[in-house]
Amino acid sequence: MQNLGWRKPTPGLVAAEMHAQVGEGLSVPKSKAIIAVKKVAAHIGMKPAQLMLLDILFAFSKPQDWEQGQRPFVWPSNQYLMDQTGFSLPALKRHLRRLGELGLISFHDSPNGKRYGHRDGQGNIVEAYGFDLSPLAARAGELEALHQKIMAERAQQQQLRKELTRTRRSIRARLVEAIEGGLAGHWKQLEREFNEILSNLPNSKKEQGAMKVALEKLTNLYHIIEELFAGALDLPSTQKASSEKITENTNPSQLKIEPHIQNTNHSHLNCKTKPAVPDNLPQERGFTFETFNQVCPNYIKLATELCGQLRGWEDLKSASQQMGLMIGITPDHWNRLTTQLGIYPSAVAIGLTYEKHIAGEVQNPAGYLSGMAKKAQIGTLNLGRSIFARLSRDKNCAV
Known part of the structure; x- marks a missing residue:
């Protein structure tokens, strides 16, 4: 096992060293490695202080250190790092260890615990003891894939919330219109069911499963209200059939409900219905x-x-x-x-x-x-x- 710098081996530090060995066989641009970790820093549990520290360590490496067969070692002193970050020595050690536990850096100290290094005439490292950034070369692809997954989930959540908002507003507009217009039907009971669903909406954006369930309930309620509304107005049967067809062929995730625009100047109790018009431009x-x-x-x-x-x-x-x-x-x-x-x-x-x-x-x-x-x-x-x-x-x- 590689010397972990007078540190007690832990699963995280051992995994970081294994990543470092894999990274030595890869050629990953320095910019790609640091961008990959920055995109998912908060998601993997990095604090701003640790990201700042990692940025400083990266600044010591050179582009050729990230080529295949090389390992990007850096060897800044503790005093330099404390001056740059404002950390106390205990805080610096704590943040460095956290970077190791996250599998982002590996420790490679000399037998006496000192850090130093030498480069040849071409600028390649020939001997070094300090921090090994190779784990990020091995994990750049993994972190980029994680970022893509996070973005896809976020887009799905945003779309789900949009559907919830559209459906909720459409139901509320129909209920208000029916109750104020005095249409026949159990509108108060439907309004209570609607409010009960809204009271149980998840507060956290991460509760995607609960949001899907709420959307399904609201969608079902919307179709019930639309059918009752059409019946109360005695709309043509062809329009009812069209509504039923939508109900049968559309699942909650596909439903696109546009908000109803209430026209307060005309009553829907009239036999002739007027097409909805958009908000005044x-x-x-x-x-x-x-x-x-x-x-x-x-x-x-x-x-x-x-x-x-x-x-x-x-x-x-x-x-x-x-x-x-x-x-x-x-x-x-x-x-x-x-x-x-x-x-x-x-x-x-x-x-x-x-x-x-x-x-x-x-x-x-x-x-x-x-x-x-x-x-x-x-x-x-x-x-x-x-x-x-x-x-x-x-x-x-x-x-």
Whole structure:
């Protein structure tokens, strides 16, 4: 067994040495090795202090040390590492041992416990005692595969949460419409079942199994409500058959339910039903996307950097939830806002609030947006007036 530097052999340290031997037979670029571990650092239990320490050790290695048949040894002194990190000696030793236990470095000390090394005229290591970074050469592929798996799981979780949100909003809109419209049916009982499912939704994003079960329950409830709703309105049988076909052929993971847009000016009790219309686009409220760009240049610039080029209202809508996070707007707050204002007006409201926040005009963005939602409920919110007032002010300032 390789000398582990006066340390008691543990399964982690022994495994690290075995990885080091494998890494000697590989040619892995230095940049690939460090990027691979950084991508999954938090997932494998690394703390920021340990990642910083590993970065410093990497800086001592040279590109040729990572070629096949070589082992990237580094031999900085404890004093140098303490100066660079600010660690005390006990803390430094603890973090170094943790890197070894994680299988990221191996220890190769001289018989007297000193670290030193020599290179030949071509810069290749001919003798060295210190830290061996070879385990990362052996594990770079493994860590990259782990990162891909994490990204796939994260994307699946995000999609699942989107399905939950869409289904939940569709059910709530139908229940409100049926109850307020006085439609015949056991709507209160369905509302209780709906609230019970919501109360048992998992709080942790990691509980994917529980989220799938909740989505399946909500989907089944949605179809029950739609069938009862259609029956109460006495819709044509062909429309019912279409709904039943969707129920039979669609499983919960495939279901795509668009949120229902409630029209408060017309009753569904009328015999003639009108097709649902999307939220009013902002240009229908008196301003264009180009005008919005002029009024909110800082918002557009950051949104472009984070989400890509914004070519119109659809791109703005897609970027708005992520941009809301920049000013403390949680996903739940965003969902409530879109319910109260509509999707496109919410996107405009986020942009205006962001612009005012960085200008120092708004100290509490979440509270400001809640105030806008209250104005919308009583019919006094006018986004067009806000847009043109800000545009006029900016032009006056320019003059």
